Amino acid sequence: MDLHMKQKLDTVTVFDLMNNSFYIPDYQRGYRWTCLEVEKLLGDLEDFYNVNTDGSTFYCMQPLVVFFNKEQDAWEVIDGQQRLTTMYLILNQQKGLLEQIYPDMKLFNLSYQSRPDSRQYLENIDSTKSNSNIDYYHMFNASAVITDFLKKTTLGGWRFVDAIVNANNMESRPSVKFIWYNVTEEIESKHISPEEKFSDLNIGKIGLTNAELIKALFLNNVGDDESESLRIASEWDSIEHALQDDSFWSFIYGKDDNKYATRIELLFDIIKAKSATEQNEYYTFDAYSEEIKTSGQHTNKKDIVKRLWKDVSDKYYLFRGWYDDKKLYHIIGYLRYKKYDINSIEAIYADPNTTDINEFYMILKEKALGSVCDVEISKLNYHDSKDHSRIYDILTLFNILSIVECEKDDVRFSFDEFYKHSWDIEHVRSQTPKNLDGAGRQDWIVCNLEYFSGIDYNYCECDSDGKKIYKYQEDFDLFKNDITQAPNRDVEIAPGLKAGQVCDQLLQLFNEKSDVTESSVYKALLNQAFKQDDTFKYEDNIGNLVLLDQGTNRGYKNAFYPVKRKWIYRREHEGVYILPCTRNVFAKNYSSMIFDLMNWNNDDAEAYLAEIERVISNGKTQL
Known part of the structure; x- marks a missing residue:
């Protein structure tokens, strides 16, 4: 077929390529497809023909970007030479039979600027020359894979190749097509070289996208109506800009x-x-x-x-x-x-x-x-594995529907921030830690040291999720020195218990390997400072659960309630997205009476649970 008759952006069958010459310039690397890539293409084609038995669809190869090189009297391949060469190697296996059955058809040819002999090697693959250069090596290996495949395919080697060519252009048969992108006019009108176009297409090695091809398709078919082309191009850019938000x-x-x-x-x-x-x-x-x-x-x-x-x-x-x-x-x-x-x-x-x-x-x-329609919210339990997804959904919906209820139009749930993090279901009032060892033990101690000294441990780095990675061994002595000089050491945090005493005991505990929960300082914090007794009824109930990003949650482990609150506020100040209802919980915004800021108690959990049930119930009753 005379490919000059094709539109600038079109599709071409493999048969359309016959009787044409293609030229691979030296600004491209040579043939580099491995056996795996060749096997994948052959497998995809075989699957396509096994599934599709009529002409209602076709297998689409990637774009073939070309420029007509008058000096070479051939189509210069700017992009797509790997697939085009592989297609040639497939067809060449049955070249004699193809040209015998279809005498007016000649297999397209490929010539290479950097290695002119490659054309002859492609036509006559020779194992004795396969190690002469890297191009021959890959061509030989690809040809060997194709030979083996054609022997084994259930379609039969000849039938497989004949189906690809579809020389009679039978509409009842599925076909293989390349996307044909002829940039000759663009190169000549803009006075640029094919190599410059190649560079544009290969920056970052990103191939032509559907969107780029569709844009070219639309603009090419508008014809010479410049105002319509400008309108579409301008609106296109505006929409793309909006979607970048x-x-x-x-x-x-x-x-x-x-x-x-x-x-x-x-x-x-x-x-x-x-x-x-x-x-x-x-x-x-x-x-x-x-x-x-x-x-x-x-x-x-x-x-x-x-x-x-x-x-x-x-x-x-x-x-x-x-x-x-x-x-x-x-x-x-x-x-x-x-x-x-x-x-x-x-x-x-x-x-x-x-x-x-x-x-x-x-x-x-x-x-x-x-x-969540049939879920009894108050009966959900953190330790029941089948309840986990329900708790997660209810807490997410609670955050979203609470904002819907808010009368301020500019208050919105941030889905983009929500997607940037992984989220944990976290206890508001921590479970009694069953084991605190290794880094977890050190994290717990440092969190409490920060809280009672008022000094942040700044000798750390952050991972990709924002969680702090402490460099304890190198810099802990600097932190320890800061704590011993903290101005609030004499502040009484409970009768007979000063902040300095707590910090000193925590520093001593840091270098020991004993069970934290058996230490005197842990018991003093539990019973005197935070008064966290064992009468709490909601430990694994949703009234004691929130969603927290993993970086925040795993950063403070099993910290006490006010320590968690400080950590969360600091993380929010650092720019980390804290879900609105989680923030409200730690501000005790759902609690009816706030007498105890140091503890999350039964009254707080009951009020929080009631608000969750109200918001979800309102959503149901309005249906």
């Missing part, structure tokens, strides 16, 4: 996994209903390309692009409207956190039976509360 992005997408280098691609995937299990990397581009090609037979392509772009713009503004609505922001944000499909949410919105925004919200809230 992590707050908006996490609301739509959930926890970011860096899947989308260009975030607008998500909108295209949603519109084309790309499933999470879709194997075709370029599924979305293929869908748009086929739609323009098919519809373009009856409608002006510029009008098709305008309609397709309007779909994208409308989708963005729909999501933006949901984001700006406080109630919808929180309930949709929670559903996305629970992996509820965004297309399913939109289907509810579009359902004629959904009469208005309020009803839309109520339907979504019912789905959000579905997992």
Whole structure:
């Protein structure tokens, strides 16, 4: 086929490549695919033909970015040479039979600027020359893998190759296609070299994304309407900029996994209903390309692009409207956190039976509360493994619905901050530690030293989650010296118990290996300073549980309540996101009477539990 007849951005079958010449310039490295990569491509193709028996779909190879080099009278391959070379090696195994059965067809050829002899080696793989250079080595190994595969494939070697070529272009048969991206016009009009284009494509070694290909597809099919091209390009940039806001992005997408280098691609995937299990990397581009090609037979392509772009713009503004609505922001944000499909949410919105925004919200809230509707909250137990996910969901919903109740529009739950951390279910009033040894023992002692001396242990580093890593052996003597000179040593923290005494005993305990819970200082803190007796009834009840980021939670281990409170406030001051209801618990905002700031007691736990039940119950009764 005369590939000049193809659009700048199109798809081409393997048969379309026949009777053409391709040129690999020296700014590219040579052939480097390993056996594993060749085996994967062969396996993918075999699976494709086993699953797809008609022409309703095709296997999409990655983009082939080309420039027509007039001096070489060949298509210069700017990107995609690894797959193109591998495809040649596959077809070359049956070259004689292919050209015998299809006499008008000649296998495309590949020539290399850096190693002109590579063309001959590709055509006649020779084991005796395989170690002559690195290119031959990889070509020989790839060819050996292909030979072995064609002998074993259940499809049969000839049938497998013939199916790839599909020389008769039978529409009833599935086919293999490359994305054809001809940048000849761009290179000539901008007076840039193919090597510069290669550099643009390979910065950071990120291949062309669906979004970049779709953008080129749209702009190429607008034709010479410059104002329409500028409008689409400008709106595209505005939408992409808005999606770079992590707050908006996490609301739509959930926890970011860096899947989308260009975030607008998500909108295209949603519109084309790309499933999470879709194997075709370029599924979305293929869908748009086929739609323009098919519809373009009856409608002006510029009008098709305008309609397709309007779909994208409308989708963005729909999501933006949901984001700006406080109630919808929180309930949709929670559903996305629970992996509820965004297309399913939109289907509810579009359902004629959904009469208005309020009803839309109520339907979504019912789905959000579905997992906790029949849960008896007061009976949940931390040590019952089947209750863990329920406790987690209820505490998360409690935080979100509490903010929905808040009348201030600018108060919002931060989903993007929520996703940045891993969260633990943590006791407000700590369980009696069963063992405190090693680093955990030192952490506990240092936390209490900081609290009673008023001096922070600054000789530490932080890990990626914000948890402090103490360098005890090197710097503890400096900290110890600071503590012995602390100005509050004479402050009485309980009758007959001064802060300096507690610090001295903790310092002594630091260098011992005895059981912390059996020490006199631990008992003094438990019984005199914090008055934490054994009458507490809510130890493993949700009235004594909050969500804390792992860095904060594991940083203070089994610290006493006021020590935890100080630690949490300090972490928040350092910029760590503390969930709003967790902050309220340690500020005792749910407690009706605040007589004891040093302890989390039964009255506090009962008031907190009652608030959780009220907020969740309100959510249920409003349905």
